[in-house]
Amino acid sequence: MTSPHANALLAVGRYLRAHDYRFITVTPSTHRRINRRPGNERAIDLRGIFGWSRPFAPADVDPELLGLMREARIVEPDGALLRSTLRASTLGEMLVFHSAYPTDDDDSVFFGPDTYRFVGTMGRAFPWLAAGPTRAVDIGCGGGGGALAIARQFPHAEVIGADINTRALALTVVNARLAGLDNLEARHSDLFAGLDGEFDLVVSNPPYVLDPSELPYRHGGGMRGAELSVRIVRESLAHLRRGGNLMLYTGVAIAGPVDDFLEAIRPDLEAQCDHWSYEELDPDIFSGQLGEPGYEDVERIAAVWLHAIKR
Numbered sequence: 001m002t003s004p005h006a007n008a009l010l011a012v013g014r015y016l017r018a019h020d021y022r023f024i025t026v027t028p029s030t031h032r033r034i035n036r037r038p039g040n041e042r043a044i045d046l047r048g049i050f051g052w053s054r055p056f057a058p059a060d061v062d063p064e065l066l067g068l069m070r071e072a073r074i075v076e077p078d079g080a081l082l083r084s085t086l087r088a089s090t091l092g093e094m095l096v097f098h099s100a101y102p103t104d105d106d107d108s109v110f111f112g113p114d115t116y117r118f119v120g121t122m123g124r125a126f127p128w129l130a131a132g133p134t135r136a137v138d139i140g141c142g143g144g145g146g147a148l149a150i151a152r153q154f155p156h157a158e159v160i161g162a163d164i165n166t167r168a169l170a171l172t173v174v175n176a177r178l179a180g181l182d183n184l185e186a187r188h189s190d191l192f193a194g195l196d197g198e199f200d201l202v203v204s205n206p207p208y209v210l211d212p213s214e215l216p217y218r219h220g221g222g223m224r225g226a227e228l229s230v231r232i233v234r235e236s237l238a239h240l241r242r243g244g245n246l247m248l249y250t251g252v253a254i255a256g257p258v259d260d261f262l263e264a265i266r267p268d269l270e271a272q273c274d275h276w277s278y279e280e281l282d283p284d285i286f287s288g289q290l291g292e293p294g295y296e297d298v299e300r301i302a303a304v305w306l307h308a309i310k311r
Contacts, residue, residue: 004071006072006170008071009068009097011068013178014178021047021088022047022090023087023088023089024089025051025089025112025115027112031053034052040054041054041055042057049061051088052101053083053087053101055082069084074086086099087100087101089111091115091145094175094178095178095179096144096145097171106216107166107167108215108217110142114303117303118146118203118205122146122247123149125245125247132157133157133199133244135157136154136157136201137159137160137162137201138204139191140164140204140206140232141168141169142168142217143171144186147160147184151179151183160187161187162186162192162194164188172186191231191232191235192235195239198240199240200241202244202246202247203246205249206220206250207220207225208225208226208228208251209301210253210293220250224260225251226253229252229261233265233269237273244309245307245308245309248307250304251302252304253295254299261304262278265306273308273310275309277306278306278307281302281305284301
């Protein structure tokens with residue numbers, strides 16, 4: 001995204017905020033169900049365009065806004081109508097741009113209920129950080145949800161949003177500017193490969209499902225999707241300063257009484273951390289995923305939260 005396009009997108013965000021736009025992004029299955037209701041075939045307001053990703057007629061949009069959308073290159077034809085290629089979601093008092101529904105492209109930037117659980121749980125853990133970190137990173141930041149929350153809560157901290165997806169990084173920059181945050185930097189990196197130095201805080205909400213298409217924003221690799229999360233735990237501990245915090249939100253496929261993800265990371269946590277806690281935030285999420293290949297023996301997918309403090 002070039003500077004003129006980014007500036008135009010920033011202007012779109014400011015337009016939405018000036019018009020009291022708010023939208024909470026739901027799961028894809030809920031999104032699909034709501035859009036199939038009679039009368040929801042096309043957008044009639046800003047929420048329909050930027051929230052529900054419905055097609056719209058050019059005549060139904062303020063010419064100023066449509067001009068900004070064209071300048072930002074976020075509008076595409078949909079038959080005789082048009083459609084926004086981005087959504088805008090409310091995150092606390094912030095507005096976050098991310099990919100439109102459906103998110104089918106390799107470089108899609110996902111935002112949804114997992115993001116809300118991740119940022120909400122992280123916020124409740126912030127009291128553990130006392131005065132806060134001096135240097136923090138959100139690994140696999142997507143549109144920047146976690147990094148934005150940290151930068152807003154701790155304005156004195158140097159915050160990095162790291163991702164392999166250049167589209168995600170471009171949106172993170174715009175989202176930070178829209179939130180008025182000047183302490184957040186977007187950095188291209190495969191986990192920690194493109195980062196230097198140590199951190200006081202590492203957070204992550206990585207992909208954790210088995211995706212046949214191996215879309216980067218969904219596919220978590222082996223161990224029924226837990227491989228990437230295991231790698232993040234181990235590399236995070238190696239890059240944390242003494243007393244630094246790791247906060248990880250992920251999903252775990254449970255195939256019986258044993259949590260294989262927890263058992264894989266337990267030796268690392270016990271060897272390197274003075275304190276760590278692990279809990280299921282929701283025992284049963286994305287149940288529709290259980291009908292997909294690779295989940296034949298899986299009973300449920302749990303949303304879990306790990307908080308570890310480096311010894």
